[in-house]
Amino acid sequence: MEAMARASVASSVQLRPCPRPPRNRCLPSSVRRPGRRGVACSASAADADVVDLFDAAKLTVDKFVKSGMVVGFGSGPASALAVQYLGTRLRRGSLTDIVAVTSSVLSASEADKAGIRASSYQEGTQLDFAFTDAEVIEEGTLAAVIGRRKTESGEPSFMVEKTMVKSADKLAFITGNDKYLTGIEGSIPVLVKSGNWIDTAEEIDDLFLGDAEVWRRPSFGTAGPLGGDHPLVTKEGHHVLDVIFTTPIPDLGQVAEKLEKIAGVVDHGIICSKQSYAVIASKGEVQVIEEKSSVIP
Template identity: 75%
Template sequence: MDAIARASVSSSARLRPCPRLLRIGNNIAAARRRLRRRSVTCAAAADDIAADVVGLFDAAKLTVDRFVESGMVVGLGSGPASGLAIQYLGTRLRRGSLTGILGIPSSTISASEAEKAGIQVSSYEEGTQIDFAFTDADVIEEDTLTSVIGRRKTESGEPSFMEEKGIVKSAGKLAFIISHEKYVKGVEGSIPVLVKSNKPFQANWIDTAEEIDDLFLGDAEVWRRPSVGTAGPLGGDFPLVTKEGHHVLDVIFTTPITDLGKVAESLEKIAGVVDHGIVSNIPSYVVVKLDEEVQVLDEKSSVIP
């Protein structure tokens, strides 16, 4: 598994290539000095990437070792940390230290990773009994461990929180695997919200969007998510519509959110809102590397020995 982590580091590092030496007139010495300074910056960035990946790998490994037991039905989350956990779970199955695991993937990517890892999988259906589930979170609120999922799109363009949220709700135990910068006091950024399709006698999605905008007036903007590229508040020429015909709104907060749980409660009272990307009031653990040590936190944010 160390090889997996090193490969991930190497792949990430290639995303930020260092510049080559360029001859500018005859001033080669000056160009070399600039190159050395930029190389130091690139090396520091690569070290940060390496530390992040190793921290995620350590957290993913501990999650599997701590919570997964033979014979379990395990919800397989989506994201880089979940991918590492799936690979490590496959390693333990091949070694024989775990047996009889059935995985329930939350996306086609996690299903593909599970297949490569040699994990038997089954599709999720409402009512499926899941012993334990792990997944990534976009951000987690300290103290409450309320999380946000679904900011990223899946490879099919569908919002990632729909099936993922169903899986975490069905799990007997749940753990979020995150990097330290996602564990914060004041959550910022967007909350994905799923709103009903425009069927007869139902409110238009724009009416729902305007009600959400009024609710968070001055604190957030409401944009319709596009299926490709970037777009304005209406979703551009190719707005995202789910297979059920629903629309996805991104409620983009311009000020830190003081209480994610209250935001969730407010959204659920609005007519036309089907679901949202906030996971609250579900007992869960957070596995995160803090102060050079992987820690398992409960809903009271105390370290679990």
């Protein structure tokens, strides 16, 4: 089937087989920057990335979180660092009366490790602020993509996290400078109803013909376009299609609008929010970007 975290502050119609594997656009859960020479250099670069990501997480908490707030915890390496730092501030008493809300098993685990009492997000909960990792952020619009990270069958999908962060009065995406881009490529995760997923996949395939490949996500390992014999099934009972763009996307918002009009599509990993900020870790400094603000030089 063709086409399917130091700052200023320190898945009855037969699918067409895909002739080639997709580009490996899915980002790992750890932060990664361009390779350097040698194992030691690579380790040093990774350490530097973690330091930069921690600074971005720290700035996110210091700038946006105030005592008495209801705060939503997203997931990912930067979000985990932010939760840890928030826990430190609560223990020191520099922040008090925080009502913490988690979006996933991962974020709940991080809250527990940080000593923060938290509750799971329930639809309708209003948040003052939320933060989460973004796999990639569109320069200028601050539209972001989540859901590329691998989950296991039976786990909740990214839909819960997306709903949670969009309910916040303010939202911060935390990421590295290499993921703040114009002309995004790679996977846009799409949740689809399992009963007629193949028809939905064909319609998406036709919609983005020549620009993207549509592959159903397997529950483990790698598989072909159909997702193998064990496709991933979320806790909600949906399949995940990776719509893997092999040409740059000119406008993430337009892709989101097109996907939402397709029968069988439950949700997608694109988040467009007018109250969003991007907290970007970049070469020893952190920048906070507001929607429509100037780009990072």
